[in-house]
Amino acid sequence: MNLPAQWEPATDGAGSGIFGYSYVVDKIANTEVDQIFDFSTLPTSITIGSRGNGDYYVHVRAVDNNFNKTAGQNWSEVAHFGPFTFSR
Numbered sequence: 001m002n003l004p005a006q007w008e009p010a011t012d013g014a015g016s017g018i019f020g021y022s023y024v025v026d027k028i029a030n031t032e033v034d035q036i037f038d039f040s041t042l043p044t045s046i047t048i049g050s051r052g053n054g055d056y057y058v059h060v061r062a063v064d065n066n067f068n069k070t071a072g073q074n075w076s077e078v079a080h081f082g083p084f085t086f087s088r
């Protein structure tokens, strides 16, 4: 199963710009996403795969281009999306 997705890209104001994102899909409403880079742009298709029916959530945080220079200060708060309910 796949969920099509459209995103408004993150912005960094007058900062260093957005480097990319860390991203998790699961069945938990408030997962804290790790600060380990996954994607430079967010996927337009979210893979649920064969994980079955249920309510899914997508969790995303952005990181700026300074992320490897100032540890711990360059990741955004986590944004939570969902639930997206799959049943068939």
Ligand SMILES: [Ca+2]
Residues within 6 Å of the ligand: 021, 022, 023, 034, 035, 036, 037, 038
């Ligand atoms: Ca990650």
